Amino acid sequence: xxxxxxxxxxFLMAARGKTNQLCVFIDSSGRSYTLAPNTLxxxxxxxxxxxxxxxxxSGAEFAGVLMGDGEERTxxxxxxxxxxVVALEDLVAKNKNGKAVLSADATGVVPPFLVRDRENxxxxxxxxxxxxxxxxxxxxxxLTRGKGNKLIGIPASDVSSGAELLVAAxxxxx
Numbered sequence: 001x002x003x004x005x006x007x008x009x010x011f012l013m014a015a016r017g018k019t020n021q022l023c024v025f026i027d028s029s030g031r032s033y034t035l036a037p038n039t040l041x042x043x044x045x046x047x048x049x050x051x052x053x054x055x056x057x058s059g060a061e062f063a064g065v066l067m068g069d070g071e072e073r074t075x076x077x078x079x080x081x082x083x084x085v086v087a088l089e090d091l092v093a094k095n096k097n098g099k100a101v102l103s104a105d106a107t108g109v110v111p112p113f114l115v116r117d118r119e120n121x122x123x124x125x126x127x128x129x130x131x132x133x134x135x136x137x138x139x140x141x142x143l144t145r146g147k148g149n150k151l152i153g154i155p156a157s158d159v160s161s162g163a164e165l166l167v168a169a170x171x172x173x174x
Contacts, residue, residue, distance in 0.1 A: 006047075013111065017067025024067070024091045025050065026112055027060040030078065030102030032091040037067065055096040064111040066091075073115040075123060075140065077151060079107035079165040084148030085115060085140045103147040107165055115171045118142075123171045125152045129164045137171055 003011070017023065023037040033054040041047045050062060066074055070089030077083030086101065093099035102109055115121060118137050125133045133152045141149055151169060158164040 012062065013065050015065045015067040021067050021069055022088050022092065023065065024088055025054065025062055026064040026066070026076070026091075026101075026109060027056045027098070028063045028104070028108035029057050029060040030076070030100060030104035030109055031056065031060070031098035032093050032101045033096075033098040034092045034094070053096065054098060056098065061108075063109045066112055066114060068114055073118055073142070074112045075115060075137070075169050075171060076102045076112055077110050077125075077148070077166060077169040078102060078104040079110060079167075080105055080159045081125075081127075081150055081152050081154040081166045082148045083140065083151045083169055084143040084146065085118065085137065086143060086145075090144040099145075101145045103145075105159075107159060107162075110166055110168050113169075113171055116173065121171050121173055123151075123169055125169050126167045127152060127154060127164050128167050131164075 017037065019038040023035050025033045035053060066088060068088050072088050073085050074088065075083055076086055091101055115137055121137050122134050123137050154164050
C-alpha cells in the first residue's frame with residue numbers, strides 16, 4: 001500500500017523467498033524466465049520494468065512469479081483447462097527470450113502456486129462459471145513441458161468464445 005509506482009503501473013503479484021533461491025516468472029504465453037532475486041531493484045525506488053531484462057512475445061503479460069528451491073514443484077495450467085506439475089528447476093531459462101514450458105493457447109495461463117506435498121495435497125480447480133473440482137495432485141502428470149492433462153471439462157466452444165475459462169488451480173493441504 002505504501003509503495004509508489006510509475007504512471008500506469010500497479011501491484012500485480014509477489015513471491016516470498018530467499019536471495020539464493022530461483023526467481024521464476026511465467027508469462028501468459030506459457031514461457032518461463034529466470035532472474036537472480038538479488039539483482040532486482042530494491043523497494044526504495046520505482047523499480048524497473050521486467051521487459052528490460054526479459055523479452056516476452058508481443059502482447060504477452062506476466063501471469064505469475066515463483067520463488068523456491070529447484071526441487072520444489074508447481075502446477076502450471078492454461079485457462080483452457082489443461083495443466084501439469086513441474087519442478088522449478090525445469091522452468092529455469094538462461095536467455096532473455098525465456099523457455100517455452102506450457103502449451104497455452106490465446107486464452108493464457110492461470111497464476112501458478114507452489115505445491116507443498118505432491119503425494120498428500122489436493123488441488124482446487126475453479127472456472128469462470130463457478131464450477132469447482134477438487135482432486136489429489138498426485139493424479140496430475142509431472143512433465144518438463146507440454147500441454148498436460150485436462151483438469152476440468154470445459155467445452156471447446158465455451159473456451160473459444162470465452163464463455164467459460166479456468167480461473168485458478170490452487171493446491172492445498174489435505
